[in-house]
Amino acid sequence: MSAANKSVIVVGGGPGGYEAALGAAQLGAEVTVVERAGLGGAAVLTDCVPSKALIATADFMDRFSAAKRIGVHFDGANVPGDQGVTAHISDVNQRIMALAQAQSRDIAERLESAGVDVVQGAGRLLGPSTVEVVEGVDVPASGEEPAPHGSDQDTATATRQIEADVVIVATGTRPRVMDTAMPDGERILTWQHIWGLRELPEHLVVVGSGVTGAELAHAYLGLGCRVTLISSRDRVLPGEDGDAANVVEEVFRRRGMAVLNRSRMAAVRREGDGVVVTLEDGREVEGSHCLLAVGSIPNTGEMGLEEAGVTLSRSGHIQVDRVSRTSVQGVYAAGDCTGVLPLASVAAMQGRIAVAHALGDAVAPLALGRVSSNIFTDPEIATVGATQADIDSGRVDARAVMLPLSKNPRAKMQNVQDGFVKIFAKKGSSTIVGGVVVGPRASELIFPIALAVANRLNVDQFSATFTVYPSLSGSLSEAARQLHAFSD
Structure with a gap:
């Protein structure tokens, strides 16, 4: 048939x-x-497309807060807020x-x-x-x-x-919920509920520091909320490249987010017009809203x-x-x-x-070894192929080169201060087996590395391809050239 x-x-x-x-x-x-x-x-309808649109809104607002750092002033502008702009969350969510x-x-x-x-x-x-x-x-x-x-x-x-x-x-x-932290759709929320918010939370407590928790914590921080992120692990994004996760956590803290590591949530309850998150060690965190991001x-x-x-x-x-x-x-x-x-x-x-x-x-x-993925925090984290954990454990016999974006000329022009590129290449053959990009539009910058992994290109073939000068992708080529020195 x-x-x-x-x-x-x-x-x-x-x-x-x-x-x-x-x-x-x-x-x-x-x-x-x-x-x-x-x-x-x-x-x-409720997850990937809406959350990335929310993040894009927060990132747009961040351009205004960064304006003075590059010499741009809004002279005579009659706009409220430290950033010069404010988010009307009902309008944002409607869009x-x-x-x-x-x-x-x-x-x-x-x-x-x-x-x-x-x-x-x-x-x-x-x-x-x-x-x-x-x-x-x-x-x-x-x-x-x-x-x-x-x-x-x-x-x-x-x-x-x-x-x-x-x-x-x-x-x-669907979102995972717990008997001790049942969502009510008003103050205790899952990522499916947040699109009904009509007012920006005054203090959002995010429980869970995986991809969903980190992305939405970043978004609401950028929109002007006070944010506390509760992580049960040693760092945010525990499943990601350690160097990348450390960069994102450092940025979170520098921008004013409270990050509570090694803090496991025991319960969440409504109290008046707010919420109280109780941790397993007895501490309590008060906020106006709680967002549960504890898996699915x-x-x-x-x-x-x-x-x-x-x-x-x-x-x-x-x-x-x-x-x-x-x-x-x-x-x-x-x-x-x-x-x-x-x-x-x-x-x-x-x-x-x-x-x-x-x-x-x-x-x-x-x-799955060819799958590229991205976390839409600021900076973004994009990965493909073998990981640093694979190399450190001996599962993959490869070398790594990591270059900070702060040395890249285009990054300096764009006031990019955080991020790096990292490429992994097998010892002997110098075949590219994976990579990590942390920076603006990392989701786009990972594509050349993904092509190299899928087509088993070596570092010489990769670096022989012309890149635009100045460009962030120039750092990818430079990392591959540095790996050439390690060829056996």
Whole structure:
């Protein structure tokens, strides 16, 4: 049976789901997408797109505070605030939500143009090739688990069963909450609640110093909030390159953020018009609002997965191999619900790989060693390939060169004071196996290193490529030239 005669049903319309649907439609399959809350999923509607838009707003405001350092003055300007500008968070959030909805509509138009049937509702597996779809269900409140079928929250207009040759589950995750720190959507918040804020928090206490916590702490600090960041580990961003995390933490502190390391949250409670965060050692931190960024859990409950034979991990994530297959033939999974790597780019790649494998197209297994990622703090942290931890532990036999951006001429012109570039190259062959960039637009600067890693370029091939002078990318080339001296 050719791909043109096959049917595919995708449960979940986030990056993993809609990219899988587009890929399947391109191969000629009959495709249905079942999405409960809105196309684009959390990545577009409440997480990645909104948070990066919020960060962009904060970074825009920071330009005004930096103006005097480069000789620019707003003479005669009648504007309040130390920065010369103030953030009206209701207007900011209104713009961000409009942007997210516009992106969701763009995805819907792409799917419609590709001939994909989109059903608004909840999907549940009845077997390896059968999905029960409850249409017209209410979208749950932010941070809540989708209600099981037949619950009071369901206002279904129709229930039907769809048979398909291939089922792809891409239902994503939701914020993790704790019994001792239950969000109320007003003062105790998850990252899904913050888009309803109508006033800027006077003092935001952020619990959790991973990627989400660090990014949003940076954003609200830049918007003019007093921010306290509570980290249970020795430093912020404990899973990232140590040199990079230290730079970001130093910048946070220099800009006025209170960072409490080795401080684990025990509970959060409302008290009057504020909140009190209790730490495990008995200390209490008072604030106007608390933002919980303590991880996420997969949306895999009440979906009939285990009943259909799909193996889940202890955390509830769907176990998949490198071509997105689950333990059941014909059932695939993609995105954050698999727990492979919580990045929209990885989810999209998993979705594309799933349909290619299922429909018999050429496919290469997922290669996580080539994934580039970015943390949108200021400065940004971008990474790809092997890490400093890999080298320090002996897992990768490589050398590293790190150059501070403060020595780069373009960085001096742009008043860039913090950041560096770091490149890792294998001993002997000098093949580039990874790198780290910390600085403005690191998300763009990492791309040349990612190309080198993907194509196994050595440091001489990399540095032989012309760079613009002056440019920040010149430091990448210089780091590669310095690694040439270490060639065995």
